[in-house]
Amino acid sequence: xxxxxxxxxxxxxxxxxxxxxxxxxxxxxxxxxxxxxxxxxxxxxxxxxxxxxxxxxxxxxxxxxxxxxxxxxxxxxxxxxxxxxxxxxxxxxxxxxxxxxxxxxxxxxxxxxxxxxxxxxxxxxxxxxxxxxxxxxxxxxxxxxxxxxxxxxxxxxxxxxxxxxxxxxxxxxxxxxxxxxxxxxxxxxxxxxxxxxxxxxxxxxxxxxxxxxxxxxxxxxxxxxxxxxxxxxxxxxxxxxxxxxxxxxxxxxxxxxxxxxxxxxxxxxxxxxxxxxxxxxxxxxxxxxxxxxxxxxxxxxxxxxxxxxxxxxx
Amino acid sequence: xxxxxxxxxxxxxxxxxxxxxxxxxxxxxxxxxxxxxxxxxxxxxxxxxxxxxxxxxxxxxxxxxxxxxxxxxxxxxxxxxxxxxxxxxxxxxxxxxxxxxxxxxxxxxxxxxxxxxxxxxxxxxxxxxxxxxxxxxxxxxxxxxxxxxxxxxxxxxxxxxxxxxxxxxxxxxxxxxxxxxxxxxxxxxxxxxxxxxxxxxxxxxxxxxxxxxxxxxxxxxxxxxxxxxxxxxxxxxxxxxxxxxxxxxxxxxxxxxxxxxxxxxxxxxxxxxxxxxxxxxxxxxxxxxxxxxxxxxxxxxxxxxxxxxxxxxxxxxxxxxxxxxxxxxxxxxxxxxxxxxxxxxxxxxxxxxxxxxxxxxxxxxxxxxxxxxxxxxxxxxxxxxxxxxxxxxxxxxxxxxxxxxxxxxxxxxxxxxxxxxxxxxxxxxxxxxxxxxxxxxxxxx
Numbered sequence: 032x033x034x035x036x037x038x039x040x041x042x043x044x045x046x047x048x049x050x051x052x053x054x055x056x057x058x059x060x061x062x063x064x065x066x067x068x069x070x071x072x073x074x075x076x077x078x079x080x081x082x083x084x085x086x087x088x089x090x091x092x093x094x095x096x097x098x099x100x101x102x103x104x105x106x107x108x109x110x111x112x113x114x115x116x117x118x119x120x121x122x123x124x125x126x127x128x129x130x131x132x133x134x135x136x137x138x139x140x141x142x143x144x145x146x147x148x149x150x151x152x153x154x155x156x157x158x159x160x161x162x163x164x165x166x167x168x169x170x171x172x173x174x175x176x177x178x179x180x181x182x183x184x185x186x187x188x189x190x191x192x193x194x195x196x197x198x199x200x201x202x203x204x205x206x207x208x209x210x211x212x213x214x215x216x217x218x219x220x221x222x223x224x225x226x227x228x229x230x231x232x233x234x235x236x237x238x239x240x241x242x243x244x245x246x247x248x249x250x251x252x253x254x255x256x257x258x259x260x261x262x263x264x265x266x267x268x269x270x271x272x273x274x275x276x277x278x279x280x281x282x283x284x285x286x287x288x289x290x291x292x293x294x295x296x297x298x299x300x301x302x303x304x305x306x307x308x309x310x311x312x313x314x315x316x317x318x319x320x321x322x323x324x325x326x327x328x329x330x331x332x333x334x335x336x337x338x339x340x341x342x343x344x345x
Numbered sequence: 346x347x348x349x350x351x352x353x354x355x356x357x358x359x360x361x362x363x364x365x366x367x368x369x370x371x372x373x374x375x376x377x378x379x380x381x382x383x384x385x386x387x388x389x390x391x392x393x394x395x396x397x398x399x400x401x402x403x404x405x406x407x408x409x410x411x412x413x414x415x416x417x418x419x420x421x422x423x424x425x426x427x428x429x430x431x432x433x434x435x436x437x438x439x440x441x442x443x444x445x446x447x448x449x450x451x452x453x454x455x456x457x458x459x460x461x462x463x464x465x466x467x468x469x470x471x472x473x474x475x476x477x478x479x480x481x482x483x484x485x486x487x488x489x490x491x492x493x494x495x496x497x498x499x500x501x502x503x504x505x506x507x508x509x510x511x512x513x514x515x516x517x518x519x520x521x522x523x524x525x526x527x528x529x530x531x532x533x534x535x536x537x538x539x540x541x542x543x544x545x546x547x548x549x550x551x552x553x554x555x556x557x558x559x560x561x562x563x564x565x566x567x568x569x570x571x572x573x574x575x576x577x578x579x580x581x582x583x584x585x586x587x588x589x590x591x592x593x594x595x596x597x598x599x600x601x602x603x604x605x606x607x608x609x610x611x612x613x614x615x616x617x618x619x620x621x622x623x624x625x626x627x628x629x630x631x632x633x634x635x636x637x638x639x640x641x642x643x644x645x646x647x648x649x650x651x652x653x654x655x656x657x658x659x660x661x662x663x664x665x666x667x668x669x670x671x672x673x674x675x676x677x678x679x680x681x682x683x684x685x686x687x688x689x690x691x692x693x694x695x696x697x698x699x700x701x702x703x704x705x706x707x708x709x710x711x712x713x714x715x716x717x718x719x720x721x722x723x724x725x726x727x728x729x730x731x732x733x734x735x736x737x738x739x740x741x742x743x744x745x746x747x748x749x750x751x752x753x754x755x756x757x758x759x760x761x762x763x764x765x766x767x768x769x770x771x772x773x774x775x776x777x778x779x780x781x782x783x784x785x786x787x788x789x790x
Contacts, residue, residue, distance in 0.1 A: 080435040081459035098784045167611020187610045
């Protein structure tokens with residue numbers, strides 16, 4: 032076979048490979064590589080979307096980290112939600128999943144009951160929670176007061192607003208419950224039988240049989256939970272707006288984070304800076320912080336040792 | 346599960362982060378005003394009104410224009426929020442608006458300085474119209490920035506005091522308060538406690554009480570927001586300190602921030618029929634002229650009184666002034682039909698009959714001096730208070746700034762901290778607020 036024929040064959044093979052890869056390559060370039068590169072590029076520019084971009088060096092970075100008063104509260108809130116809300120969501124989802132797999136009667140009813148709230152649109156669900164948890168007129172506080180328990184300010188109190196958001200997230204646990212149920216039902220029964228024969232307690236059966244079998248699903252739940260929480264935008268915005276009484280109208284000002292910046296999250300800042308303050312450069316800085324954070328969290332969760340997935344665990 | 350390599354970890358982490366990146370910036374086409382407005386053409390008009398009666402009023406306004414200009418057709422798109430307009434003005438395109446009308450004046454500074462809306466002075470000049478003689482002073486101010494008139498007032502909003510006449514009578518108050526001292530006394534007299542809450546609150550002073558924003562209070566103190574160098578005057582002009590002190594005094598006198606905030610959280614919303622003024626839960630309300638129609642529609646069980654908001658005790662001679670803002674109109678820089686668009690803007694904003702009819706239908710304050718005096722203006726006699734506030738030369742507004750309403754939000758944020766007791770040193774807080782405003786402006790330039 033001549034060198035020319037070999038080269039042609041090789042080229043054809045390369046082209047074929049690229050053709051097969053092209054859907055992913057195009058998607059990767061358009062939806063990841065280009066936005067990432069332009070986000071980095073615009074983070075060093077003054078760009079308001081109207082005038083041409085102007086190089087300003089690290090001005091936007093300095094502004095966001097040193098002078099933008101909403102950045103640090105938003106970062107703290109986002110981290111709080113990532114740690115507390117994700118942990119509780121996974122624990123609660125797993126707990127409900129376990130409980131439902133153990134129930135012998137009316138399984139379908141319980142599954143439906145726990146899954147239904149997940150189908151509620153986020154805006155409607157948040158508004159319903161704001162109504163239920165209204166400190167002045169909400170049924171939850173009326174009930175608490177009747178039973179002599181302290182009635183918190185919920186979405187109107189900075190120390191209760193994030194726990195209130197967490198309650199909302201736990202209410203809509205249906206997606207995780209279904210995933211965990213599928214994983215739990217997939218655990219080989221003989222492993223439980225063997226453990227039981229060895230005299231393992233229920234906790235030991237959960238720790239040494241259930242958990243190792245479902246650990247990839249736990250990782251999946253945590254990683255997707257972290258990503259979802261990093262993008263947490265609608266619920267805190269709606270809760271803050273409804274509780275503050277500000278319904279955008281003539282002359283009213285956009286007020287993210289009510290009360291006292293406690294429901295402010297980083298995605299809200301990206302929107303606030305980019306689309307309301309016309310400061311794309313600073314918005315890009317916040318977007319990059321989010322990107323770096325999600326990279327760090329994911330790497331931490333998936334590293335070889337010490338993470339949620341460990342080598343040779345299964 | 347098998348161990349995961351470092352490369353895979355990084356790849357997974359990177360893939361997991363894809364969804365977090367949301368940025369795709371687009372350019373915008375060049376603008377130009379070379380179209381022939383006498384030829385057959387269609388201009389697109391975006392506005393923010395959404396209520397059926399308001400949408401009909403816009404349609405009637407446009408129908409009047411099309412009758413006067415048979416060659417120019419108008420494609421009307423309603424219920425457009427500021428965010429949507431901002432985006433369309435950035436990107437342009439075939440379906441983008443030629444003319445926009447926004448409910449807020451907050452973006453005027455940014456629109457003027459960035460060139461998103463075209464400078465209308467040459468158009469005014471060409472048409473022989475002097476904006477200073479056409480529009481009230483405050484409206485003239487909030488539609489321009491640093492010599493660039495990129496917007497025109499299209500109906501105005503004036504803020505005044507609504508009061509429950511029946512509750513006033515019961516409390517033995519014979520006339521609406523004219524100074525803040527009188528106001529404070531009346532608010533306390535009108536407050537009827539009930540357990541831990543209120544049967545009736547004299548006034549909801551908290552900054553979250555809908556229209557009781559910092560700039561609306563400040564309007565009564567005639568503040569100068571910026572000095573001649575464009576630096577924030579918040580720490581230097583005593584009007585700011587006086588306004589903050591007054592509000593805090595009201596908050597403390599009427600029950601304290603937490604108690605008021607709990608009461609407020611259970612009240613009906615600003616735009617609904619169960620607004621606390623309609624239901625008699627608050628006896629006095631700082632609000633715009635639109636509240637009268639909304640309150641009458643709710644058929645309250647009391648007589649509604651209307652008056653200008655009080656003024657500081659040492660400015661009693663200026664009683665009658667108020668805070669002014671309003672809807673604005675402008676022409677998109679991306680529009681290829683700017684001359685035709687100007688014909689529409691000119692008609693909507695300067696044709697006295699058009700402004701009067703629109704004002705009659707929308708129940709807003711007319712935005713030209715001629716329309717304010719027009720005999721064709723039909724209104725409830727109480728509405729006259731707002732017409733007088735709008736025409737009052739002492740009435741104030743918040744000036745346009747290069748970064749829009751960011752400075753107002755910054756002042757408001759300090760207001761939240763001060764009213765709740767989180768910030769206690771007023772002078773230091775105002776200094777910090779001024780420094781923040783200057784930093785934000787420097788960032789936007």
